[in-house]
Amino acid sequence: GLSDRLQDIFKKLRGKGKIGEEDIKTAMREVRLALLEADVNFKVVKDFVERVRQRAIGQEVLQSLTPGQQIIKVVHDEMTALMGGSESKLTLAAKPPSIYMLVGLQGAGKTTTVAKLGRNLLRQGRRPVLVAGDIYRPAAIKQLQVLGEQVGIPVFSMGQSNPVDIARASLEYARSQNRDIVILDTAGRLHINEELMDELKQIKSAINPHEILLVVDAMTGQDAVNVAESFNRDLGLTGVILTKLDGDTRGGAALSVKAVTGCPIKYVGMGEKLDALETFFPDRMASRILGMGDILSLVEKAQANIDQEKAREMERKIRKQEFTLEDFLEQMQQVRSMGPLDELLGMIPGIGKQMKGFKGEFDEREILRIEAIIKSMTLQERRDTSIINGSRKKRIARGSGTKVQEVNRLLKQFEESRKLMKQFADLGGKKGKRGGMP
Numbered sequence: 001g002l003s004d005r006l007q008d009i010f011k012k013l014r015g016k017g018k019i020g021e022e023d024i025k026t027a028m029r030e031v032r033l034a035l036l037e038a039d040v041n042f043k044v045v046k047d048f049v050e051r052v053r054q055r056a057i058g059q060e061v062l063q064s065l066t067p068g069q070q071i072i073k074v075v076h077d078e079m080t081a082l083m084g085g086s087e088s089k090l091t092l093a094a095k096p097p098s099i100y101m102l103v104g105l106q107g108a109g110k111t112t113t114v115a116k117l118g119r120n121l122l123r124q125g126r127r128p129v130l131v132a133g134d135i136y137r138p139a140a141i142k143q144l145q146v147l148g149e150q151v152g153i154p155v156f157s158m159g160q161s162n163p164v165d166i167a168r169a170s171l172e173y174a175r176s177q178n179r180d181i182v183i184l185d186t187a188g189r190l191h192i193n194e195e196l197m198d199e200l201k202q203i204k205s206a207i208n209p210h211e212i213l214l215v216v217d218a219m220t221g222q223d224a225v226n227v228a229e230s231f232n233r234d235l236g237l238t239g240v241i242l243t244k245l246d247g248d249t250r251g252g253a254a255l256s257v258k259a260v261t262g263c264p265i266k267y268v269g270m271g272e273k274l275d276a277l278e279t280f281f282p283d284r285m286a287s288r289i290l291g292m293g294d295i296l297s298l299v300e301k302a303q304a305n306i307d308q309e310k311a312r313e314m315e316r317k318i319r320k321q322e323f324t325l326e327d328f329l330e331q332m333q334q335v336r337s338m339g340p341l342d343e344l345l346g347m348i349p350g351i352g353k354q355m356k357g358f359k360g361e362f363d364e365r366e367i368l369r370i371e372a373i374i375k376s377m378t379l380q381e382r383r384d385t386s387i388i389n390g391s392r393k394k395r396i397a398r399g400s401g402t403k404v405q406e407v408n409r410l411l412k413q414f415e416e417s418r419k420l421m422k423q424f425a426d427l428g429g430k431k432g433k434r435g436g437m438p
């Protein structure tokens with residue numbers, strides 16, 4: 001996949017002590033090929049590579065003490081910018097209900113995404129209603145009703161009535177039932193055609209949605225981008241939801257959509273399950289593509305907040321596998337003083353993964369629990385977790401007012417972070433002595 005290709009290219013660069021313009025040219029040729037093979041839009045690739053090359057050949061990289069790492073940072077920054085820079089939130093109506101209309105081709109994942117989005121919003125304390133607006137297949141209405149039941153959200157349907165009438169009536173329903181968000185499922189077609197667009201335009205002008213979100217299948221690569229372009233031209237999109245990213249190893253659509261259409265990606269679908277819809281963060285996506293967790297942004301924040309001396313000490317420990325639970329706790333505490341917890345914790349490799357299901361709803365209590373568990377360990381245990389056997393676990397759980405499972409979970413998280421950090425530190429400088437993480 002793209003990720004592996006890019007990592008190989010950068011590994012070569014990092015292996016060199018000093019790099020020159022030739023090295024950068026060669027690397028950029030390879031990056032260009034890798035992106036094209038990943039099905040990134042041709043024009044996007046051209047501009048992207050040119051921007052990176054310019055910055056790389058400028059002082060920023062060549063004059064740097066760690067050019068290999070610096071160039072990855074440049075690539076990371078440019079990728080982030082390419083995908084819109086920062087997260088793009090849904091518009092909320094000043095006067096509820098907020099109206100969100102999901103559109104797209106058949107099979108893209110609209111109906112599923114309507115339910116997933118409803119679930120996310122419900123968990124943020126909203127009161128959504130799902131609207132069955134795909135009237136062409138009775139099965140589609142049933143599908144939404146089943147999904148609605150699974151996520152515990154009412155589904156408004158009027159059988160196979162005119163979709164414009166259904167859309168209008170659903171707003172009445174929302175107002176009368178005190179529902180603050182209306183999420184409208186619409187019919188798709190196998191291909192874009194005029195009939196489909198006409199119907200969607202009529203619905204749009206009848207209900208005046210706050211968001212028109214195109215649902216597209218990431219696995220279709222450039223086709224997804226073309227579809228987004230046509231829908232945007234005909235309908236005026238406010239954003240894109242990229243589904244099936246879990247099956248997309250190429251990443252072409254994610255990298256091109258914003259640059260080609262100007263529409264931001266707002267969410268990504270990461271699986272068939274109803275909890276698998278994530279807010280799209282361009283920097284996290286760039287990190288994912290570059291195979292580096294979100295450690296870059298974490299390191300950036302850390303650099304601004306953590307004392308350099310300590311950071312170097314931490315890095316040395318990670319490299320030598322001397323990183324202990326005590327350090328882990330200290331890091332968590334430092335991290336806590338740095339900003340919104342869920343955001344920061346999501347950046348730590350290993351923990352980020354654990355956070356997947358409840359991103360955005362993470363509470364301080366979790367970290368207090370972790371703190372309590374670590375504090376209930378003896379110094380010896382904190383320094384060498386391998387001695388923590390069953391009876392020690394029981395004692396620790398008792399001491400911290402938690403359960404043995406929670407102790408186990410923490411130990412697992414810690415091991416996983418430790419492994420990932422080590423891998424990352426190694427990747428970050430085979431040369432070792434030269435210093436800091438990227």
Ligand code: GDP
Pocket residue numbers: 104105106107108109110111112113188215243244245246247268269270271272276
């Ligand atoms: P619609 O025709 O656009 O309404 O598409 P559906 O919502 O019926 O989804 C079509 C298929 O795609 C279903 O089997 C979904 O489970 C699947 N699907 C939707 N989103 C995702 C996703 O993010 N990842 C994966 N792997 N499958 C998805």
Ligand code: MG
Pocket residue numbers: 110111112134140
């Ligand atoms: Mg559907």
